[in-house]
Amino acid sequence: MTTGQARRLSYQRARNDNGIILKLLKSLLIVVDEGPQGFPTEEAVAELQSLCLTAGIPVGGVETLKVREPNATTYFGKGKVVEIAGRIKEKGFTRVVLNLDFSGIQQRNLKESWGVEILDRTSLILQIFSKHAHSAAGKLQVELARENYRLSRMTGRGILLSRLGGGIGTRGPGEMKLEEERRRAREHIQRLETRISGLEEQRQKLRDLRKGRGVPEIALVGYTNAGKSALLNTLCRKKATPVADKLFTTLDTTTRRIYFGERKIAVATDTVGFLHNLSHTLVAAFHATLEGISAAQLILVVLDGSSGMISEHYRTTIAVLNQVSAGNLPRLVVINKLDLLTAEQKERLGRKFPEAVFASGLTGEGLTDLKNGLAARIWMN
Numbered sequence: 167m168t169t170g171q172a173r174r175l176s177y178q179r180a181r182n183d184n185g186i187i188l189k190l191l192k193s194l195l196i197v198v199d200e201g202p203q204g205f206p207t208e209e210a211v212a213e214l215q216s217l218c219l220t221a222g223i224p225v226g227g228v229e230t231l232k233v234r235e236p237n238a239t240t241y242f243g244k245g246k247v248v249e250i251a252g253r254i255k256e257k258g259f260t261r262v263v264l265n266l267d268f269s270g271i272q273q274r275n276l277k278e279s280w281g282v283e284i285l286d287r288t289s290l291i292l293q294i295f296s297k298h299a300h301s302a303a304g305k306l307q308v309e310l311a312r313e314n315y316r317l318s319r320m321t322g323r324g325i326l327l328s329r330l331g332g333g334i335g336t337r338g339p340g341e342m343k344l345e346e347e348r349r350r351a352r353e354h355i356q357r358l359e360t361r362i363s364g365l366e367e368q369r370q371k372l373r374d375l376r377k378g379r380g381v382p383e384i385a386l387v388g389y390t391n392a393g394k395s396a397l398l399n400t401l402c403r404k405k406a407t408p409v410a411d412k413l414f415t416t417l418d419t420t421t422r423r424i425y426f427g428e429r430k431i432a433v434a435t436d437t438v439g440f441l442h443n444l445s446h447t448l449v450a451a452f453h454a455t456l457e458g459i460s461a462a463q464l465i466l467v468v469l470d471g472s473s474g475m476i477s478e479h480y481r482t483t484i485a486v487l488n489q490v491s492a493g494n495l496p497r498l499v500v501i502n503k504l505d506l507l508t509a510e511q512k513e514r515l516g517r518k519f520p521e522a523v524f525a526s527g528l529t530g531e532g533l534t535d536l537k538n539g540l541a542a543r544i545w546m547n
């Protein structure tokens with residue numbers, strides 16, 4: 167065999183192996199039906215698929231389940247756990263991804279019963295966050311979220327480790343080791359929080375400087391993928407922040423100038439997007455960034471006009487604004503992705519959000535209306 171043939175053969179083998187590996191790595195998505203009062207199941211499935219796509223996780227199947235009363239040790243009932251184990255074996259899934267969070271014990275038991283890796287909602291989002299954080303503050307916040315998540319999972323393992331350790335009434339070596347691990351994690355968390363608040367203080371100083379110079383700040387907020395970064399880029403006519411059809415593209419805060427003519431200047435800040443049911447761990451880690459929103463003079467709520475979930479997105483956004491004490495600030499709602507809307511859709515949305523302006527971050531349509539709306543709220547109040 168010539169060297170060229172050998173190389174081609176090994177290349178062919180590698181391609182085949184990759185194919186097999188990809189097939190082997192297929193994940194089963196499990197979405198829990200929240201009932202008529204909860205988040206619509208179809209949307210939850212689409213959202214989990216989007217999160218997997220963003221995280222680079224190939225999806226092999228989707229299962230939706232109703233859970234009347236979560237089981238304390240396995241979350242799902244015994245029968246369901248066995249049924250899913252059968253499906254995993256039959257289809258050869260190597261991972262299960264769920265749209266909810268478990269306790270450490272539930273996760274460990276399910277992993278044992280199903281024999282595959284289990285990714286809950288927070289760890290899936292954490293994977294995406296790790297990929298998308300670039301700035302020092304962004305990376306620290308992701309590390310903080312990871313460490314908080316790890317600390318919250320240590321309880322379950324404690325019981326196991328203690329059982330391996332001493333008898334009744336004694337603290338076995340397992341438990342002591344766990345206490346030590348917990349203490350270290352808490353110290354690490356404290357160090358991270360100190361560093362993050364140091365960075366936030368720097369931001370605050372910059373903010374105070376701008377305030378002193380009379381430069382107003384606009385905070386862009388909204389659901390992930392609504393088009394906040396695209397709108398900011400169009401507003402400041404620069405490619406300031408990355409835009410992608412993925413969830414949580416922006417984790418790093420970007421502040422840019424917007425010129426309104428007649429020497430009027432404001433700055434706009436683009437930051438992490440929102441998602442419903444974000445776990446406390448994730449919200450807590452981004453608290454410093456989100457708190458920064460409350461320092462703005464005006465909130466620009468960006469909604470994706472083309473989404474069927476616009477009302478839910480609006481509600482989530484307002485809930486987060488209230489959480490970070492920015493619920494009382496003046497705000498303007500912009501319905502983005504105008505280029506995708508039919509005249510009827512636009513009319514319907516106009517009735518639903520009578521105060522909103524329409525714009526497109528992609529084509530620049532409606533930009534004058536948006537700028538006029540912003541200027542009116544900033545300088546005429």
Ligand SMILES: Nc1nc2c(ncn2[C@@H]2O[C@H](COP(=O)(O)OP(=O)(O)OP(=O)(O)O)[C@@H](O)[C@H]2O)c(=O)[nH]1
Nearest residue numbers: 391392393394395396410411414415416439503527
């Ligand atoms: N058709 C259309 N697509 C848009 C518009 N604005 C944004 N997009 C697309 O929507 C997707 C998300 O846009 P981003 O600007 O990254 O959204 P974001 O709100 O910053 O998202 P995160 O950073 O993930 O929170 C991208 O694929 C954009 O190209 C618009 O006005 N029209």
Ligand SMILES: [Mg+2]
Nearest residue numbers: 394395415416
């Ligand atoms: Mg963005």
